Amino acid sequence: MGELIKGRGSTGYLPGRFEVSVTDAVDDGWHGGEEEEFAPVLPRTQVREEVARSVISRNSSPDIGFSQSVNPYRGCEHGCSYCFARPSHAYLGLSPGLDFETKIFAKTNAPEVLRRELARPGYQVSPIALGINTDAYQPVERGLQLTRRLIEVFAETRHPFTLITKNALVTRDLDLLAPLARQNLVRVHFSVTSLDNRLSAALEPRASAPHARLRAMRALREAGVPVGAMVAPVIPWVNDSELEAVLEAVHQAGAESAGYVLLRLPHEVSPLFRDWLQNHVPDRAAHVMSTIQQLRGGKDYDASFGKRMRGQGVYADLLARRFALAVKRLGFPPRPARGLDHSLFVAPRAPSPQGELF
Structure with missing residues (x-):
């Protein structure tokens, strides 16, 4: 699609699958040389406010271990080249490429809406997964603090929840997480893709470095917060050789549980990741995609339950065996x-048009 952009996982504005027209930039050679005046402008992150009508999403997928989730943000500045959530930006008329990682939508009223939904009569308590589609601790959270405010609602109502992140910013909220952990109301999971700083920076340009994630994991564990780890995604011939090393590192950092997920390439993620391969590991690109298609019944992706997370075939069976042996050891x-x-859940008082007297 284009040349590498420092700090970004995509190289261009891949059109979404619902677009009816496509615009291509063409260099007509008029500017000549490479003068700084005509250098391309690096895309900057833009944060847009979104007023949410609801925030609790529900699913009944048999291969997902939670039934409720809350995502305070759409889009993610981490810019992970493989992110399965990228296609969601197509529903907004935006590119799953650079737009996904530079045009971030913040649900600024999410804490208030969450409180309202938890107050509904008949609400059934079930752990809420915080930050599943996009990371709840991505860089914009440092200033907006939407995730922290959501955790405050969970603390107020003593509602159980889980987190998964690849950002060490989660340690900022230890003052909230540690007391909740003592009541067995929270678990925090870290996504660790590689221990190689260079590879991690290429795959996840604005996520915390591997050593920072491990350090954050230790800090949470020492504060009494139970932590787990996901080796996600496992990418054939890119990071799969690190499976055992990553599991050992997270175990030493205090993880009490572990899992893995095979690379998923739904919709626009496939061409975006193919572009990443050509830019970063061109000598292996064809081999990587050939193996992925062997895992996915000859396609880039198979969304079938039971297959999408693990794949099928010889490679998938070998990977599952390696994982099982490592976690046992x-x-x-x-x-x-x-x-x-x-x-322990205590429903918040439903808002009243007459206000509060006491």
């Missing part, structure tokens, strides 16, 4: 010792 339990506590 390291002493990871097959699942958390106990679930989060549902019994």
Whole structure:
């Protein structure tokens, strides 16, 4: 699509699948040389406000371990080249490429809407996964603090929740997370793709470096917050050789559970990731995609439940076996010792048009 852009995972504005017209920039040679005056402008992050009508999303997918989730942001500045959520920007008429990582939508009223939804009569308590589609601790969270305010609602109502992140910013909220952990109301999971700083920077340009994630994991564990890790995604011939090393590193950092997810390439993610391969590992690009298609029934992606996370075939079976042997050797339990506590939930008072007297 284009040349590498420092700090970004995409090289251009790949049109979304719903677009009816496409605009291409063409260099007519008029400017000649490479004068600074005519150098391309690096895309800057823009944050737009979104007023949410609801924030709790529900799913019944049999291969996902939660039924409720909340995402305070659309789009993600981490810019992960492989992000399965990129196609969601196409619904907004924006590019799943650079727009996804530079045009971030912040649900500024999310804490108030969450409180309102938890106050509804008949609400059934079930752990809420915070920041699933896009990372709740991406860089814009440092200033906006939407995730922190959502955690304050969970603390106020003593509602169980989980987190998954690849940003060490999560340690900022230890003052909230540690007391909740003592009540068995929270677990934090870290996504660790590689221990190689160069590879991590290429795959996830604005996420925390691997050593920073491990350090954050240790800090949470020492504060009594249970932590887990996901090796996600596992990419054939790119980071798959690190599976055992990553599992050992997260175990030493205090992770009490571990899992993995195979690379997923739905919709526009496929051409975006193919472009990443050509820019970063051109000598392996064809081999990587050939293996992925072997895992996906000859296609770039198979969304079938039970297959989308693990794939199928010889390579998938070998990967599953390697993972099983590694977690057994390291002493990871097959699942958390106990679930989060549902019994402490106290529904917030529903807002009244007459206001509060006491």
